[in-house]
Amino acid sequence: MIENFLIQCKTRKMEVLQFLVAAFGGYVFGIIVMMIIRANIVEKECVTLGMLIGMIILVFMHFFGITFSFVGEFNMALSMGATRKSFVGSYALFNMVELAGLELLLFALGKIELALIGVIYPQCEIILDVTQYFQWKYLLAVIVGMTVVELFLGAAILRFGMKAFWVVWAIWMFLTLVPVKLSENEVMAAKMHQLGEQIGLENIVQYLFAAGVVAAVIMAVLGWNLLKKQRVTV
Numbered sequence: 651m652i653e654n655f656l657i658q659c660k661t662r663k664m665e666v667l668q669f670l671v672a673a674f675g676g677y678v679f680g681i682i683v684m685m686i687i688r689a690n691i692v693e694k695e696c697v698t699l700g701m702l703i704g705m706i707i708l709v710f711m712h713f714f715g716i717t718f719s720f721v722g723e724f725n726m727a728l729s730m731g732a733t734r735k736s737f738v739g740s741y742a743l744f745n746m747v748e749l750a751g752l753e754l755l756l757f758a759l760g761k762i763e764l765a766l767i768g769v770i771y772p773q774c775e776i777i778l779d780v781t782q783y784f785q786w787k788y789l790l791a792v793i794v795g796m797t798v799v800e801l802f803l804g805a806a807i808l809r810f811g812m813k814a815f816w817v818v819w820a821i822w823m824f825l826t827l828v829p830v831k832l833s834e835n836e837v838m839a840a841k842m843h844q845l846g847e848q849i850g851l852e853n854i855v856q857y858l859f860a861a862g863v864v865a866a867v868i869m870a871v872l873g874w875n876l877l878k879k880q881r882v883t884v
Contacts, residue, residue: 654740662748669715672707674704680701694773696767698764698767701760713799716745717815718807724738734878742801745796760779760780798870802869803815805874806873808877809879
């Protein structure tokens, strides 16, 4: 495992560099946009826009990049003699370490942005500080969750081709768009609000967390079963 992890460190250096460039690029772009907005409006309200944009770009880039790079690297590693267990384990471990490092970077950039806002716009009220959501339980959930989803989707693409990707994409779009559309309906929004009050916010969060854990376990098991039966195509 350690040997394979060190191999991951060597072969994925360029990947890490690309993610760093994406994070810094989005961060700088967000700060520039914030300064342009502040120069043209009179409201004394600010958000950590640089950190927010950098994070959004990084999440999408990491999700798609790792999903598709895993497909090629899996075939290449096994064709060169690596075992499925050692490769997948080391790949997942590196992925989690990489995500942890990127989270730390985003948090540091967010704190720097807050300091810059305090110096440049001392009268500005921070209405959205993304760094306040960087708590260990959320960060750990993102690290494990993204790793499981990325490797599961990579395994599904290896087994079923791009059809698997579009199926998962359709499910994702359904889950993200349908609740938004329902909330725009006044009757449905009122019923959802009433149901939320009955259940309680704390209970809803616990239920969602439990559902996420169950989904992650199912995807991890299914993904590993797919990879165990996957033929090397290189």
